[in-house]
Amino acid sequence: MIKGVGGTILRIDLGKGKIEKQPIDEDLIRRYLLGAGYLSKVLFDEIAVDTDPLGPENVLGFATGLLTASMFPQASRHVIAALSPLTGIWGESHAAGFWGAELKLAGYDAIIFKGKAKGPVYLNIKDNEVDLLDASPIWGRDVFETDDYLREHHGKKCRTLAIGQAGENLVRFAAIMNDRDRASARSGLGAVMGSKNLKAICVRGTGKIEVARPKEYLKQMDEFYKRMMANPFTEGRIKYGTTSLVEMMQHIGRLPSYNMRQGVFEGYRRISGEVITDNYLVKPRSDWCCLQRCGRFTTVRKGPYAYIGGSPEFESQSSFGSRCGNDNVESVLYAHHLSNQYGMDTISLGATISWAMEAWDEGLLTAEDTGGLDLSWGNHEVIVKLVKMIAFREGFGDVLAEGSKRAAEIIGRGTDRFVMAVKGQEIAGQEPRAQKSMGLAAVTAARGADHLYAFPVLDEVGFDKEIRERFGEQYLPEIADRLNPKYKGVMVKECEDYMVVVESLGLCKYGTQIPAEFFYDDVAQALLIHNGLEFTREELQTIGERIVNINRLFNVARGITRKDDQLPDRLTKEPAPVGPSKGQVVELDQMLNEYYTERGWDLETGIPLMKTLKRLGLEKEGKGLAIESE
Amino acid sequence: MSQLHFVIGDPEVCTGCMICVTVCSMHFYKVISPERSRTRVVRLDNGLDFPLFCRNCEDAQCIPACPNGAISRTSKGTVIVNNAKCNGTGACVEACPYFAVHIHPDTRKAIKCIQCGECVRRCPADAIWITTVDELTERDPKGKILGLHEEYSEELYGEEARR
Secondary structure, eight states: OOOSOOOOEEETTTTEEEEEEEEOOOOHHHHOSHHHHHHHHHHHHSOTOOOOOOOOOEEEEEEEOOOTTTSSSTTTOOEEEOOTTTTSSSSEEOSSHHHHHHHHTTEEEEEEEOOOOOOOOEEETTTTEEEEETTTTTTTTHHHHHHHHHHHHHHHOOEEEOOOOOTTOOOOBBBBBEEEEEEEEEHHHHHHHHHHHHHEEEEEOOOOOOOOOOOHHHHHHHHHHHHHHHHHHHHHHHHHTTTTTHHHHHHHHHSSSSTTTBBTTTTTGSSSSSHHHHEEEEEEEETTTTOOOOEEEEOOOSSTTEEEEEEOOHHEEEIIIIGEEEEEEHHHHHHHHHHHHHHOOOHHHHHHHHHHHHHTTSSSOOHHHHHHHHTTOOOOOHHHHHHHHHHHHHHTTHTTTHHHHHHHHHHOHHHHHHOEEEETTEOOOOOOOGGGHHHHHHHHHHTTSTTTTTOTTTTTTOOOHHHHHOOSSSSTTTTGGOOOOOTTTHHHHHHHHHHHHHHHOOHHHHHHHHTOOHHHHHHHHHHHIIIIIOHHHHHHHHHHHHHHHHHHHHHHHTTGGGGGGGOOOHOOOOOHHHHHHHHHHOOHHHHHHHHHHHHTTTTOOOOOOHHHHHHHHHHHHHHTBBBBBO | OOOOEEEOOOTTTTOOOOHHHHHHHHHHHHHOOGGSSSSSEEEOOTTTTEEOOOOTTOOOOOHHHHHTTTEEEOOTOOEEEOOOOOOOOHHHHOOOTTOOEEETTTTTOOOOOOOOTTTTTGGGOOOOOOOOOHHHHHTTTTOOOHHHHHHHHHHSSSSSHOO
């Protein structure tokens, strides 16, 4: 028996209003763990290739990791997956908070939704009692109002997950929010929830998590906590969260500015971590068993942008700030707050607005298109206005709600060259000309442009010690040089394998990757004392590879090949015009060749070779998709 | 002034991570379970997080409330529950103005913080400590910490908090 889990999967057919409980499949867990890995396999099997992402046939899965609700540092996370309405391929998103832990305390490891409810519903879970209830009183309400309503009706101790108006209105980058301000933002999964008429999942779990080795448990955690707190990164993380990345990224020319025309922003100081910490920070706030506490709780006390709430992250500072040429920090904070309230991905949202701003700057968009809005760089009033217009699909907001790729198709006039996206998902706040591994990671990530699937930060700020531990000497010094494309295929492959394992355990990338304090041996130790599962480092690595490969097969089945693993021309052909990385381009082809070789995928097509899949036990899944030849 | 010890937390420093809660349930009951912890954390939407413990009151209401005489104060001043005598009437839970005594869902015995310090030494934010009335006054002369507890008493100890 696997310890430290809920033990039950909920299967819900929204069309029929049917709720089923299944025991977890232990064999599946040994092959895919839980969380992201588990959903990768279940959704690969259950979503037909011709499914409409916003149709009732799409399958929407929620899962906790094997270590979610454990006492491991930052073990607070859950994962959500479905066919993405933004990209039409694998869609996956994760968030911290307390909701995942509460779900496990109620006795459930995952919830799989199919079908579409006839009218608005929400799922209410109180331990054994699971009910679909009428959500018409909260349909049309924002995330905070929904949380208030649910906790008013079901008790203050409930933890809620919900979509805001953006998800209801099928905004293609709508987020699924939990615990008010935690976002599973990417891939537009909020729109999938909206398409199913599913407003929220309210959970109250009064159960207990029994662990495999209770006598050793606290002693082991003491060791992990000591290491986490002693890590030199922790102090800065507590003080600034991720907000001070603005200063760091400016320093290396990696701060996307003016829709990624460049990697430096002259107004960076005004949106910096220091400004936010000195003027707006109420305090750092943690999620379940989080020692790093990058979460910020902030307030703007007066003026048009007044609010109090959880925010921001570096990504929002970059997307509403530098990316839009906007140095008005209060508008950045407020735009982030509104995105939480309406439930949207701040990355795709800010990137889509910045696409429109560049098109405006180039004279390709006019007041006629925008309904009179002036989209000049840095027009913060319009940025804030657009956040609401997009969530409600009002006016020009209706076009932008489609994401930058589709918006460019609607507008035409060559505006597609300003779309900074991969496979339809907007590139996050990493100007890849200043860090080549991030460029490769953006194209290989299963959910379209993404910095987190691999999260290759080892070459960012000199983690030579960690590189040496993980790769030995053989790839140094090139692998540690962020501007050198050499060995970045090796690094991204290795990082992806580890990061999908982390996402399958419910752990955070802070602590496992930046700082890289805990590696395979540590999580293996945690799996042993928490779950009673024995894995070697090699076995976990193989599971990681298996997950990446089944994600790839999911996408290959939908036509994805090397031709789609591409960056916008700007990043591979136009040298960075200014800043510390001036003159750099992303040498993508060279890195991709190395990456496919490392992966055992066909160089020409980027499709997995059957011999690779055989090694991973994915022969059946690869049938008809994999490349059979050598 | 009273020299009785109790654990207090600063809601402006506490980050709400719940490590104290999980440490407690693991230390005493070998499970992870906020419902089986002697401490709790209440997060408010205004940014305050309250880690909450037995106040070890001078005139502890839980002691006389117990019909079985199961609750008493040790010579060191700690209010403890005698499991042999407790049969889970819940009278102590009702009597405690701070909702700091709970009935363990499995054993049906009353449980409460006994100032063991296991959570205190593991709090990553140094937001909680074992104090006395004097020590607290010295550390927080304006009484801000207890003032905040008082200000939000309904949210922390009221009917909704007990549901």
